[in-house]
Amino acid sequence: MNPVEMQKVLIADDDPVNRQVLAELLKPEYTVLLAKNGEQALERAARHTPDLILLDVMMPDLDGFEVLRRLRADPATAAIAVIFISGLDRPEDEANGLKVGAADYIAKPFNATVVMARVALHLQVVRQQRLLEHLAHVDALTGLANRRRFDELYEAEWQRARRAGSPLSLALVDVDCFKQYNDHYGHPAGDRALRAVARMASSCVRRPADLAARYGGEELVLLMPDTEAAPAEHVVQCMRASLAAQAIAHAASAAAPVLTFSAGGATLAEGETAAELFAAADAQLYRAKHAGRNRVEWRQR
Ligand SMILES: [Mg+2]
Incomplete structure (x- = not known):
């Protein structure tokens, strides 16, 4: 991965106001992609392989849980980090989100500073994982694949x-x-x-x-x-x-x-x-x- 290349974040939320607020927050630092429903989220994830997805749990048709399940079932998108964003702030929903493989869970209404801090944290993890994968595949002497x-x-x-x-x-x-x-x-x-x-x-x-x-x-x-x-x-x-x-x-x-x-x-x-x-x-x-x-x-x- 090119270190100067901006990391890509996909925001999937059926609420246009939420999409816009999150997009405005993230745009200065990341390449932002938007999806207004679960189908679009899956399509954009497969096409653009974002580094992170902010995924609304409550969406009509495909909800966030189902989107995450399908992301994980496709080898091309299985490894993408997902943060659930949801108005469901009951502890069992949070636990459920983490159990099905979300990296994190942010409750609505969200606080901008918290969202930014968590996004930055997870993207840092993604960056480190990529670096480790890269190192595991490269011959140190020649720089060729190993x-x-x-x-x-x-x-x-x-x-x-x-x-x-x-x-x-x-x-x-x-x-x-x-x-x-x-x-x-x-x-x-x-x-x-x-x-x-x-x-x-x-x-x-x-x-x-x-x-x-x-x-x-x-x-x-x-x-x-x-x-x-x-x-x-x-x-x-x-x-x-x-x-x-x-x-x-x-x-x-x-x-x-x-x-x-x-x-x-x-x-x-x-x-x-x-x-x-x-x-x-x-x-x-x-x-x-x-x-x-x-x-x-x-x-x-
Ligand atoms: Mg929603």
């Missing part, structure tokens, strides 16, 4: 490709003679070299659905959904050319006088499992290494 993130997305993308019958390409990239590089230039230089390769990966793997991850050690993995073999191989060749243009000296390499990598790739075949596709890319990487390194090998159909 293996855990790759594993999650790979499984999801494989499922999606199978369902949609769309192509899915996978490439494994392994820096050539990296142990020798570390031995020769030292580990800090080795870290810099890995970061350079990671930068090449980030600059060549550019579409939003594509993923470049550090798989381990000096090995990266590129996941390219909706990509046939030829354009996928082109991405890896682009990365190889970018690294060659950097001409990072590698005096101890058996492949070239500069830092290079070998890569193996494969595109999902009919009936193939995710593990089989991965093994196929790995076999191509092995071929690339044994053919003299500093090259890309792609499985032929």
Whole structure:
């Protein structure tokens, strides 16, 4: 999440005066979205994934409890924080709201300072959670996605490709003679070299659905959904050319006088499992290494 981007708050209330009062309060600090009933609240939540929803309990048709239940049932909106706002100030209603998963409960008539303080508090929690999720998915050395993130997305993308019958390409990239590089230039230089390769990966793997991850050690993995073999191989060749243009000296390499990598790739075949596709890319990487390194090998159909 971009830290300067305003957080989004959805206000769902059937009373236009309440909507307006809350919107005026929140507008200076947040991006405010409005819904005048439960259906609209669900639609806007799914479309805009706000960071927080202020949800009126008493609304005609879908009440706040039902809206929250449906939000939780949809994976796309299940994690959105919800604060109930209600004229029901009986303690059992508050308890009920919290039991069904509201983060907080504000009774009407509300006090502006209290509303602002609670909204700020919950949005702070949301921010911290996002940061933790981000850190849990990022490789600290290279800034690329980490293996855990790759594993999650790979499984999801494989499922999606199978369902949609769309192509899915996978490439494994392994820096050539990296142990020798570390031995020769030292580990800090080795870290810099890995970061350079990671930068090449980030600059060549550019579409939003594509993923470049550090798989381990000096090995990266590129996941390219909706990509046939030829354009996928082109991405890896682009990365190889970018690294060659950097001409990072590698005096101890058996492949070239500069830092290079070998890569193996494969595109999902009919009936193939995710593990089989991965093994196929790995076999191509092995071929690339044994053919003299500093090259890309792609499985032929
Ligand atoms: Mg109401």
